[in-house]
Amino acid sequence: MAFWLLAPRTAVAETTPIDDAARAKARALAYAGVEAYAVGEYAVASEKLEESYSLLSVPSLGLWSARSLVKLGKLVEAEARYRAVSALRVAPSDPRVQQSAQLDAARELQDLLPKIPSLELELSGTTAADVDVELDGVRLSRIDLGQIRWVNPGRHNVVGTRGAEKSEVVLNMREGAHEQVLLRFSPAPPTTEPTARVTVPSPAPVVPGTRGTLRTVGWIALTAAGASLTTGVAAYLVGNSIYTDFRRRSSCANGECSQTEVDAYNTWRTVHLAGLISGGLLGAAGVSILMTVPSDTVHTGLHGNIRVSLAPSSIAVEGTF
Numbered sequence: 001m002a003f004w005l006l007a008p009r010t011a012v013a014e015t016t017p018i019d020d021a022a023r024a025k026a027r028a029l030a031y032a033g034v035e036a037y038a039v040g041e042y043a044v045a046s047e048k049l050e051e052s053y054s055l056l057s058v059p060s061l062g063l064w065s066a067r068s069l070v071k072l073g074k075l076v077e078a079e080a081r082y083r084a085v086s087a088l089r090v091a092p093s094d095p096r097v098q099q100s101a102q103l104d105a106a107r108e109l110q111d112l113l114p115k116i117p118s119l120e121l122e123l124s125g126t127t128a129a130d131v132d133v134e135l136d137g138v139r140l141s142r143i144d145l146g147q148i149r150w151v152n153p154g155r156h157n158v159v160g161t162r163g164a165e166k167s168e169v170v171l172n173m174r175e176g177a178h179e180q181v182l183l184r185f186s187p188a189p190p191t192t193e194p195t196a197r198v199t200v201p202s203p204a205p206v207v208p209g210t211r212g213t214l215r216t217v218g219w220i221a222l223t224a225a226g227a228s229l230t231t232g233v234a235a236y237l238v239g240n241s242i243y244t245d246f247r248r249r250s251s252c253a254n255g256e257c258s259q260t261e262v263d264a265y266n267t268w269r270t271v272h273l274a275g276l277i278s279g280g281l282l283g284a285a286g287v288s289i290l291m292t293v294p295s296d297t298v299h300t301g302l303h304g305n306i307r308v309s310l311a312p313s314s315i316a317v318e319g320t321f
Contacts, residue, residue, distance in 0.1 A: 018056060026055040034064055042071035059085050059101035066105065075116045075175075076150050082109035116150045117173035121158065125185035132161045133183070148178075158183065214289055221286030229283075232276040 033048035046068035053061040062085035069078035085105035090098050121144070123131060128142045135149070135158055153175050160167045160183035167183040 022055050026052045026061070029055070030061055030064070033068070037064065037068055037071070042068050046072055057088065059088050059090060059098045059105060062088070063101040063105045063108075066108070070112065073153050075112060076152050079109065079112055079116060079150070082106075082112065115175045117153055117175065117177045117179075118148050118150050119156070119158075119171075119173070119179045119181050120148050121145050122180060122182045123160070123185070124182055125187045126162055130162050131183070131185070134159045134161075153177075160185070214292075218286045218289035221282045221289065223286075225278075225280070225283035225286060228274075228278040229276065229280075231271065232274070 029048045029052035033045045033052060036042075036048065037045035046065065049061060049065040049068050053065045062081055066078045066081035066085065069075075069081060082105045085102060086109065088102065090102055121133060121140075123145065128145045131145075133140045133145060135151075136156055151173055153173050155170065155172050158169045158171075158181050162185055165185055167185055169181050169183065171179055171181065173179065
């Protein structure tokens with residue numbers, strides 16, 4: 001049965017140098033492996049054919065090593081070996097035994113594919129980024145989660161770990177079976193978004209020694225505002241008197257109004273506007289200063305005393321009776 005496993009010259013032997021001793025060892029291992037395969041000793045056959053194929057990678061040795069893997073139930077490894085045999089370069093001038101072995105490998109691969117079990121991993125209550133998953137003790141990359149994965153027939157153990165929580169599934173896969181493995185985890189508690197805090201700024205502290213000064217400035221501003229407003233009103237009255245005189249003389253068209261009178265009217269009008277504007281600004285400044293500086297006023301009567309505290313946003317009244 002095994003006389004055709006190796007030919008005196010092969011394409012691989014020509015392109016990959018191998019000494020006669022290695023070739024003789026590969027031939028001896030191949031014969032022994034095929035003989036073990038024929039009597040059903042597949043583990044021995046696979047071991048010898050694997051070593052033979054590692055010494056001399058030709059289609060005939062690869063074909064028999066793949067067949068031994070199939071008999072051992074290592075369908076995933078056999079599939080990879082069949083594909084490797086199909087990818088070997090065989091020239092038309094190479095022995096027909098190698099060409100036939102390559103064709104047989106391609107045909108047997110198609111027969112094998114429907115028999116390979118497959119499983120699909122899914123997660124519940126968590127995401128792939130939060131879980132470590134192992135299949136038969138081998139850690140899987142997160143890219144593999146959710147994809148169909150080939151496995152050999154037999155018992156398989158899938159374990160998912162998220163922190164101290166573990167989810168485990170044990171299954172027994174038959175040839176051609178497909179299983180969806182669901183690893184369940186308790187849903188993560190909803191995250192409570194922190195409540196936004198609104199901080200109301202406190203009024204700037206006032207140095208005790210400066211309260212009287214600030215109050216004085218506030219009252220001065222109010223006094224100046226009153227003076228400016230008074231000046232503005234007086235200027236308005238004077239300017240209005242000049243304007244009334246203009247109207248009484250029916251205009252200045254005949255030269256009855258001198259340039260001096262016109263200039264005086266314009267000056268009083270400017271003073272009137274300036275007084276009103278400056279009075280308004282000074283008044284606002286004075287009120288703002290007095291409202292900003294806290295003040296304590298103590299009223300003492302015959303039967304007790306009352307303390308009134310004024311602040312920008314509150315008024316407090318304290319008393320003893």
